[in-house]
Amino acid sequence: MSAAVCGSKRSFFEDIPSSPSASVSKKLRRCSPSSPSSVRFAPLPSLLDHLQALFPHMDPELLERALLECGNNIDTAIKRLQELHLGAADATGEKMGPVEELGTTAEQGTVTNNGEAADTTAQIPSAPETLPVDGAEWVDLFVGEMMGASSVDDAKARASKLLEVLEKSISEHVAKEAAQSFHKYGFRTGRWKFDARSCAVQENMMLKEQIQVLIQENTVLKRAVAIQHERQKEYQDKNNELEHLKQLVSQYQEQLRTLEVNNYALTMHLRQAQQSNSIPGRFHPDIF
Structure with a gap:
């Protein structure tokens, strides 16, 4: 056999x-x-x-x-x-290319008959010679490295190495852009100071314009407050006059009631006087 x-x-x-x-x-x-x-x-x-x-x-x-x-x-x-x-x-x-070498240099883990992977020591991949230029290429590189990992430790090592390369690339890119921006705005030739002065002058002019606008608004507000004060004074005077008129009306009503009572009393006295002075059968000599 x-x-x-x-x-x-x-x-x-x-x-x-x-x-x-x-x-x-x-x-x-x-x-x-x-x-x-x-x-x-x-x-x-x-x-x-x-x-x-x-x-x-x-x-x-x-x-x-x-x-x-x-x-x-x-x-x-x-x-x-x-x-x-x-x-x-x-x-x-x-x-083979640099990315393919990253996938083949690591030692693959053993797989049992049940399909379970056993952890093995993996070699840390080396950084690619040509770095990706945009986010999509970095994503593809990360996915390729994770697919080529034989274990969790191997995947962590690959991810750590690629993150170091990505951090270094970002730092270099930021430093390069900063140098270009300084050169663009004339930091080395002295034009940066001139730009700073011009910016200060423009800012001063803008502040003056804002002050003028605030002064005008303050004048308008003062005028509005004066008008409102005059209206409030007129309203108060009218209220005082109204209260005085109400008091006069009350006094006149009281006088009217007093006069009505006096008139009624005089009328009663007149009737009583007429009844007591009248003689039956004879007429008043002044009248007849």
Whole structure:
């Protein structure tokens, strides 16, 4: 049984056309003897998807056969495929870009058969040679680094390194803009003092105009207060006159009542006098 498996391993890696040398194929055949790779198992979909995310340019069939030959040990398969990829790059004379190197220099974490990732020590990536020029490129760079991280510690290390590079880039950009602004406003040639004087003169003129406006508004307010005071005085005089008239009316009413009472009393006295002086049967000599 083991002889048949070893023969199948030999036939699989000898059929790879992209192998640059026989040494690379031998490295791919070095699977862990302690792993359950003596019997072929179908590769888990999660492991195959993880390999496709790490090696998007490789043939999916090649990745599946590599997992089968290594007994679904993704750590060993990743190492062997990295060696194969690096060997092919050295043979063709190609060089990976700075962002791609950041994703491949870190050591990938091991994944168990249940799909759980085990933490491994990762190498801190180096800063890219060409920095992004806008926010979208920085976001793409951060996303690429986080996707290439093998563990939480690796992701923290990558994020810390990129944040240092971003902080340095922002500081340099701010210093450059400050130097340009000083040069623009004539700080070095002495024109900055002239601009300061002109600004002070303009500010003084604006303050004078504001003072004139405030004086005019104050005059208007004084006039309005004087008019309001006069109206208030007239209103008070009218109120006093009204109170005086009310008192006169009360006095006249009292006098009228007194006169009415006196008139009634005189009328009664007149009637009584007429009744007492009248003689029946005889007329008054002055009248008749």
